Amino acid sequence: MKRKIAATIVFLLLTVAILTTNIKILRAQAPTTKLKIVSDVSELGPANATGQTFTVRCIIENVSLLYGIDIQVGWTTEFIEYVSHQKHIPKGTGAGQWPDGVLYSPTIPVKDDVDESASMPGAEPGTMYWLAEASMAPAPKFNGTGVAFEMTFRVKKHPIIYDSDIYVNVTSSTLADFYGNPIEHEIVNLHIILHGIPQPPGPTLEISSVNYKGPVPYTFDINVSIRNLDPYWDLGGFDIKIKYDPKILKATKVIADPDGWFASFWDEIMIIKNETDNINGVAWVAVLGKPYENGTHTEPYGDATLCTITFEANASAPIEKLTDPFSLAAFPHPERSEPPFNNSDSSVPIPFTVVNGFANIIGMIEYEPLPGYIVTIESNSSISSIEFTPGVPLLLLSVTGVEGNVGYCNITIPKDFMWSIDGWIILIDGQKVTPIITENGQNTYVYFEIPGGLHSVAIITSNVIPELITPLQWLLITLTTLVITTAIPIKKHSK
Template identity: 25%
Template sequence: MSKIIAKILVTIMLLAGVATVPKTFASGTITMKVLPPENFFYTGVTPIGTTFTVDVVLQDITPNDDLVGIEFKLFWDPTILEGVKLEIPDGSIWQEAIEDDNLWKVKMELNKVGGYVHYIVTVSSLSKGYEAGYLPLDESPSGIAARITLKIIASPPRYGELSCLLDLKDTKLSNGAAAPIPHNVEDGLYRYVWSPPTTRPYLTVEPPSVTFLAQPFPPYTPEFDINVKINNLDEEWHLVGLQFRLGYNTTLLTVKKVVEGPFLKSFGSTWFVTHVEFDYVYVMVLFWPINATNPFAWPEGSGIVATITFQGIYAQEFPWVGTCDLDLWDIKLSDERAMPIPQNPEVDGKYTIKGYVLGRQIDVFTQYPDGFNGKGPHEPSDAFAPQDLVCLTAYVTYNLDPVQNKLVSFEIHSPNDDHIIYLSAITNSTGYAKVCWRIPWPCPEWPEEEIFGIWKVYATVDIANQVVTDTLEFRVGWLVELISVESLYDSYLKGDHTRWKITFKTISAQQRNVTFTLLLQDELLVPIGRIVINDYTVGGAPLLGEKLYEVMMVCIEIPKWAYIGEATAHVNAYNKLPSLGGHAYCPEVTTTVRIVRP
């Protein structure tokens, strides 16, 4: 067999006109191996479509081996992996031969259907290589003979795995006399293991807080809806059952109705069960993925599972305030095996009702919806952005009866009194007086110092020679403000997938949609990748306060044509993309990473 191999290699060399330079042949110690030897991936971390690389490497080469030619086949299972590329990377065992224009790629075959590569490489001229000193081959600059890029194309079964050998076969090493070199072979292994998702679902009450100014007679509030929402549900959990109980104060509230939300029904068929007990609402939803358009879809994402309609049934005169928790408890989520699905802590809600007011009254509020507009004595409003239009409405009453044709005075102060605004208006037939003005954005280098912060509104009216006053505060700033972007790694190779963490905050109590973009430019300002996250929902900041968020962004692959050096990531936050008529919420943030050679 060794004679046949030697004859084949001699024939190949003669066809290329390679002059054979005899060298002393000694028994070799070389090991040809696949590195890394174990290529393990998990579904909860690595999605289908991810690529990875393995190298075929020669180790423990000695000068006596007189290595000048390499051949191998590397096999994998083409039903679970797809071959993407076969290459000789920079810094390989052949680097000096490449630089000397003396490399002969006899065969560099990638067979996707068969699931293998066939590699035969030597030099065009042995004498040239010996004279230049890079023959016989050694492990300088490295022992890497080839790099193979593979793509994951199949998912493992639930609770199982897919695996295959990265199997080196038909390996041949040749010396300068066209004789085979004995060697060892070490295969690699690929495993793709099903693992639970890294994100856990949880339930929330939305809106997280509702506040009413009571009417002086029943019903003390209008009917209002509370949604129970499931968040961050990964389809890999295979949710089939959900139950919860929502507790409330029966002195303050009564339940008017309970209906199923649209979320689970959008994925398949459901059975919705509910009943109202003394001080809680019980809800159970069973799900099975039978859907004409997608018979195997499992629920994923976030959405409303139930809507409960309440009404306030008790109140007293101001300054009385009543509150109760909308308390989620006994929450159970289960998969198709009736096993519990782990969950993050639930987020409860809160109901507040403020006492009704009699006598001379003025109430100033903004144009935002109830609960965010500052209705009620000395209540704050939700935040505004620079240049936003602010409309203030004063409601003037006596014993809850509207008072018309009254002159209402408004005075508005910026945080440091750099801007003070004076306006007035007359109440209409329904007791309302309205003024509007726009948040200024002056020309100093740092207008934020003048404009950002807590603004205060004073509204007064004279009713029968007695002046009554209401105040209102609101915050001005970037409604969504980017704080930082960080890369999880300081440097990346070409072909690596980048990972980023964006930190930002909102001062908005109301929910707002944000579209995040990340653009990566290499050292020569060439855009080499982008990520867009559409319609990310933020909000829930306390009035006059703020709420902090962190978002992970992944999957910009550093392309082969990117320039080595310092790359810059630019992150922006839009209400919608500029091509759709949107605008940025705030200035962008940037960071740098290095693109490096192996």
């Protein structure tokens, strides 16, 4: 009998042990309930994703007896911003119901609020969306997997160079069963890699050019413009010096921000420099933007004229920017770690390229050595003086060109004024050069090149029209003749 009782006890213990073991095995094998924030997007970039939208979903997975939810989430507001959301409650196929949703109708909505400032009363720190809702009798219990809500975001900022991270995290969550007991669950947050985009290229500083052929001196405007300025560079000011040859060009006026483009991005602008120096040949303009009282401004962008310089010119000459890496300055951005900002609290130089300008001025000068005879001089150098001695087959010119440049003169000489039998001789500072001589029935064309700098040019030939009697000389001769003619009859009458 004792043996039977003992055997029965052993059997019962073994049965309990087996049942307990099976229960543990079943519990270990049961699916884990998960609360997941998911998206079809896992990476963005390196193409600029600014303005791109994407959708995330909050999924409750493998849940049993679900009857109420309280879910709070937050996200990385540095890079993304809220656009819209939609809860998927209640589950069903009727009007206003969601086939992929959670919780059966009827339900009691408690929270469905968004606040990107994360300042909702009673919410956990960092909460920007709060959804709380529960089923009520006679609603059936929810089992399985469903979507609690979906939310659309927009990329508002894309990092430069370096990769960054976008997070949509659950800040607090409660899943409750029919009896109000919490349902244990695992949280899976969303992580999206935002690959850094290449840094936008720096802008171009472009100095305009001019082409002109005609009488000199000639007055014209040159624009110093900025091209392809990306708002990323946030131009806070510019300090530009333009170099020119004061022997050829004279700057008469400088206008900073002539169209008001730069001023339109700021509360006001301060013009620090706006001057010309015709001794050293420098035009200088410096302008600084001042933010509004709250510290904000709009980042300048696009193409615009930074300044306009008025010149007076007698000949051709380059107009160039003096080398200075600090000509364009970015507004301080200490939050930026990439170069050239490097988390600096101060303004940093913006990289840029330069397109220099050129004043291609071809002067046309008409010189009248003798009445009725016109010598025309075409040159891209400055002709400061022309001399001719009547009766001498020689023209003397004083010519100034830009150092390092090669200029030219093309002189039209009437054949009935000066002509050659043995050829033409051209001397530059006493040194003979070989001209190109062409002619037609009326004129001889003398073309020669001349180096930059100040030079004396002699144009010599074999023949020139004999010295003519000037109108004054004709007047004196006429008066003398009249006096003599008048005096002779008087003498005859006295006899």
